[in-house]
Amino acid sequence: MALTVDASTSSKNTETPIVPRREFAYLTELNPADNNKFIEVKVYRKWTTVKIPGFTPTTFSCMLLDKRGSAIQANADLKEKARFDHDLQINCVYKIEGFGFERPDSWGKTLDNDITLCFGKYTQANLLQDQNFPNHYFNFAAFNELNARLEKKNPILTDYIGYVHNVEKVNKYGGATSTRVKLRNIGIRNLNNDVVLFTLWNEDADKFDENKYAQMKQPVILTVSSCYLKRYAGQIQLSATSATQYYFNPDVPETGELLPAYNQPTIAIPQLEVQSDRLPNWADERNRNRVPLATLLKIDPKTQQRVLFTQDAMILRIDVDHDWYYQKCDECGGKLRYGYLHGQCHQNGTKPNPENSYCFRIIITDGTANAVMSCFTPQTDGLIKDVNTLLQEVESKDPAVIPPAILALQNTRHVFQFQFATPTLKGPATFVLKKIMDNPQATLPGSSAAPSSPPTAVTESLTITPSVTQDTPADISAETQQPLHSAARRELFVSTTEKEDIPALKPANEKEDSPAPKKQKKD
Template identity: 25%
Template sequence: MTFDPLATLHPKSKHWIVCVRVSRKWEYRGGTDDGPIAHIDLVLADEKGDAIYAEIPSSEVDVISPLIEEGGIYIISRFRVSRAKSLYRPIDAPYMIEFTCYTKVYPAKNLPETFPRYVYNLTPFAELPKYAGENKYFLDVLGIISEVSDTTLLQLPNQSAATLNRNIILKDLSNVEIKLTLWGQRAAEFTIDEVYNEEQGKPIVVLIVGNLMKSFAGEEYLSGNTACRWYFNPAIPEAEEFYNSTHNQRLTIKRTAAPPHQTARLQGSLQLEDKHLLDLETMDPYDFPEGGCRCTVTITRLILTTPWWFPSCNRCNRACTPSGDGYKCNTCSCTGYRFKYKLSFIANDGTAEAEMIAFREVARRIVGKPVQQVLRLARFANDTPPPDIAAIVSLKFAFAVALTEQSYYNPKRTYQITSIVASYGRQHTVPHIKLNQPKQLPICQTADPIL
């Protein structure tokens, strides 16, 4: 079969067939780690080394995304070629690929491993400042790691909860330094433990792609979020000069610890004891950890017998009851109220299923929209859950949970979600509880793709 080189693609034709490696794949959630997926972004490279940006829209994520893995080589057809975006471009190319409901994807077989592993366009450290705040291109850099900080928590204006971040200091061959700040999941994933031995002290050269240049309070720095990837000691020509200049040299990488109050806060949310639901369901309630625990579950169905919202007292935050044309708090007699979330659902982790409940801000992060916005779109608040509420089914999270007070009086337990530790997005299979031989039940079936 003959494939079209990426360099020849243009919008005037619709009958392209390409064979490409997926160099990078990431989710764009509108600037947050836990919002709904707006689209999935890809960097694709063909055998000649040319690259292009591609986008899977939210409407096609459930069908197409499971067919594509980062690093895989695929034959893709029936897509649209359009002009590249003007901002946040990982590739300096005039066109991009748009996946549609008609796009066909299947793995390529029996092909030589000559497709490039890395797709990059290096920017020298001295030129980085001119891109500060521009947000037109994602930037790629190559340097030596000289310092790595622990993760810390930082409250950002566009985030409802504090976000993980980690700082890394890079040096070029002229000893020019640049700070890279990783955010969210990227901050949690970054580690040099597997490639750095303190006793040997061998320098680590790192290629980091998909960064934006930022400026804050007079300081210019690189920012790495979901689009960011890194490769330690890459086998690329530009790295050879770094390897030659550091040959037989010893470099101590400075480790910067998080402030004590930050460490305690992280331990409270990220370092809780992991428990399976089966462990929690069979545990004596009086043995439940006082600080709560962490469990990773998939939301499998909603509990439709309870409303997904409630009127909350402005003064004491308790639930209000109907009074005349409005609501009134029976505790403090306040008539001021705001609608807030009260999500009840069944979650499953493959060992058991359990009832969980989430209120207010935690529930908002699960849904991804303010309750007032969802209420405006719902015909009747007590009617069938609106699409935004129904859409939480099949989402997977790591939750910090506590046992509700009623669970001490009732054999049927309910776990209140106190915080979201991690979000894993929509799952295409749900855990099936079978103790002897765990299996996966598909949420949706997808036919084998054909050209």
């Protein structure tokens, strides 16, 4: 008996499913509902996202660029990190297929995209020999756009570019009983002399090569990517995150705009080399950053907002057209105008207790120039008696009537420690008194310090000085760490990975550029 086989049945049993062939797509053409695409991309950056406060690694991430200049972020589980960290090398081009899609995190987005790629065990990456890809990808924010970004709580991390204004030393905070933190502040200045602080954390703070930077030809252009934006003490700051990378003199159009501006002929402006750290010896501290007033008045105040200067000068006269004291709210520190109380600062039934503060202005001279300096409580200690004591002695409590005790300061000589007031649109630069250095103190107080502004649950903040105007009391310590080489050329210039948020710490070594977290007191 012959064996027969039904041809139709046989074909059904042996037929294998047909695997559709994947098609090439640019990043902008990807559809989360279609997984039959492959991409050809350059690996631009890669990093490991960590969870705060324990710095626990969570995911492997990278940023990919295509030939059209579009960018996308890709993530992989931590168990796949070793594989993809080996297979995907920075600046190499790959054909990648077998990926999925997900929505990006609600905060800390590196890109303004609605999708993120997911890499897994079926993801394949094959190396290609193709160099026709962009070198960089940035979406720079201008200085005047930073406030709007912050107010809108923009979840997209910030890219920024400018000249390197100064590079500070590494500061250490905390200890074995809490959390140990290291940070390095770098000032970035734009063409308008606006300086923004950029902070590197922990390992990245140490990895910054100061010697290599010192050997670079000036000016040095710095771009920073994927920074967390926040405000501390009224000023904008950029704080590095896990995704942050920085580049010196990158090949981008903005670099071509900054370099010619530096080389344009300008009026010669004196270069300053300032001492950034508070000196432990009182005599040395008394002479730290001793710069003639004539020199300071030639410099753009915006470039030296965080510098403390000292000068032996005479008080020529008191500005009698300015009030000599005012009352401030005991809660927010704001000036009580027209005698109005701040009901918004006190609970119902509690009695406000306004505080008195000096606010008189003096005109000083060191023989090279005259300058206006504003004096507030308690920085006037050592210059004049307490404001409350003086108020008890005078008959008129009118702030416009200058008491004889203040007028008596005319033609007296003192050693002033001071800083620039926040610059105004018109008129010469003015200064704010920080301390009278006539007589040594029993113990030279260390400045208030903290690793940064009060931290949030998102990322570290960085340290910056509260803005101080000639009409605003400087009750918050504004004594700050300064540039090691501050060059005022053209009134502009001076000679990644685990960085999210950090709990408030007590500094191991107090520095003068980190005000302790407290309420900002403004006018």
